[in-house]
Amino acid sequence: MTQPVTLTLNAGSSSLKFSLYDITGAPVQLAIGNVENIGRQPRLKASLGDGVPRVERELSPSEASDHPSTLKTVLTLLREHFPKAHAAVVGHRVVHGGPRFSEPMAVTDEVMAELRTLSPFAPIHQPHNLAGIEAARAAFPDALQVACFDTAFHRHHPKANDVFALPREYYDKGIRRYGFHGLSYEYVSGELKRIAPLLHAGRVVVAHLGNGASMCGILDGRSVASTMGFTALDGLPMGTRCGQVDPGVIFYMVQQEGRTIDEVRDIFYNKSGLLGLSGISNDMRVLESAGVPEANEAVDYFVFRIRRELGGLAAALGGLDALVFCGGIGENSRKIRRRICDGMDWIGIELDHDRNDSGAQVISTDFSRARIMVIATNEEIVIARAAKRLLSEQAGAGA
Structure with a gap:
């Protein structure tokens, strides 16, 4: 019997952070880790649950030469320790959602195309976020892919806090104050409410x-x-x-x-x-x-x-x-x-x-x-909750 899980990914220019959550109920973290210095001197660090020694080791160049190879290495590790886990949904941190994306979205070809147009807005983040999504789509073709945006939390600013004093047409072109770290702020705000x-x-x-x-x-x-x-x-x-x-x-x-x-x-x-x-x-x-x-x-x-x-x-x-x-x-x-x-x-x-x-x-x-x-922030649980919610909505729509 398989165990439905959510995999969360946060792909940086030379890093890949990952978490695994059991989603049979409210998301419960099973594992968390990251790979640093992808393509140079890659190093893996991971915590795989209670009673399991922490993993910390250097990786060979072939194990983490780019994001797809790094994800393959991470999945090999997770499958070894969680053989019954089935990734029903993969949640991704995406730095820039532009004017349109103000909440988590299921990833489609259309969504990916629009997110690529935002790469000039976040040149050191967006291309790598999207590379992580592409790698996950290839690795899990049947899983729901969900994009969670760092800009989404800020998309309801008053107009005066959202504009620059430039000719008005630039606002319509998307030149505006977006704000970032929204997943962190969403978590902290939720904890404060609790x-x-x-x-x-x-x-x-x-x-x-x-x-x-x-x-x-x-x-x-x-x-x-x-x-x-x-x-x-x-x-x-x-x-x-x-x-x-x-x-x-x-x-x-x-x-x-x-x-x-x-x-x-x-x-x-x-x-x-x-x-x-x-x-x-x-x-x-x-x-x-x-x-x-x-x-x-x-x-x-x-x-x-x-x-x-x-x-x-x-x-x-x-x-x-x-x-x-x-x-x-x-x-x-x-x-x-x-x-x-x-x-x-x-x-x-x-x-x-x-x-x-x-x-x-x-x-x-x-x-x-x-x-x-x-308050210690936790962007991964925000992604996991959003991913599970969209998975449930998709299942409800297909019922």
């Missing part, structure tokens, strides 16, 4: 801080403003991405330095952010322990931009009832959380240093007007 429904109904800023970083203003569970805009470059500085920058810098690089657009894109996406500012690393853990001026300056700028955006988002919301940290840095760096919150009592934030240092979920003082929380 554990603190009154806060969820109020004015919340969520700070998703990791190698990719952004912030979102949420009112009554709906995104009303995001630090990210047309692409995933805007807003906060990130591991290797620049964040907000004067567009005139692009003109200067092209006209005065003679750089090509591809060279400028490479600088903005891959050589900037914490890495570019420090000249050392894009890893916050390395920078926090480096003890040199360049690293300190990079961290200072990261914190400054977050505090500045926090004030702006609070203004967009008309006040602040809660600040929630998530993402690799937000969940794990007590120093960054402290530096963001200290001195922000004017906005109602008062950090309890002992709670912050101990890793508590609520890290504000009892007297803080705005509650400060840490």
Whole structure:
């Protein structure tokens, strides 16, 4: 007897994250893992359930030369440990859904064709997301493929928060503020509704801080403003991405330095952010322990931009009832959380240093007007739930 499961995939430029969920009831995670450095020095890490030793090993070039070969290697591992599992549906993270896709969608040839047209909007993400979908369609021709969009959570912004001050025809061409990390914000907002429904109904800023970083203003569970805009470059500085920058810098690089657009894109996406500012690393853990001026300056700028955006988002919301940290840095760096919150009592934030240092979920003082929380995000379960829902709807339609 087979066991129906959902496989979730998050394909990056040189990585493939995966999870396996039992969907006989509410989705229950069976396995989670990732392959890094695809095509270079690939390495597999996976947790395969209670009582099973964690898998962590180097892969040969043939095992992970590209996304299709990597998926084949992952499936071999999963089939070995879950021989009765049957992938009824595969859920995919897709960074850009454009103006049209505001909810998870079953993947068809038409949908794929439209998603390909959005690749210029997310050049370092979208092509690899779509390569993952193509690999999964080939591996599971009978499974339902579901695309879940990072932009979908933000598709109901007020018009003033959705436009750029460009000639109006560019908005109709799709040049607008999309916002990203929507799967993370959807999960955190849902958790807040579960554990603190009154806060969820109020004015919340969520700070998703990791190698990719952004912030979102949420009112009554709906995104009303995001630090990210047309692409995933805007807003906060990130591991290797620049964040907000004067567009005139692009003109200067092209006209005065003679750089090509591809060279400028490479600088903005891959050589900037914490890495570019420090000249050392894009890893916050390395920078926090480096003890040199360049690293300190990079961290200072990261914190400054977050505090500045926090004030702006609070203004967009008309006040602040809660600040929630998530993402690799937000969940794990007590120093960054402290530096963001200290001195922000004017906005109602008062950090309890002992709670912050101990890793508590609520890290504000009892007297803080705005509650400060840490909620570990889980994009995979958002994808798994959406995939199962669409599978159930499809089954109901065919009944």
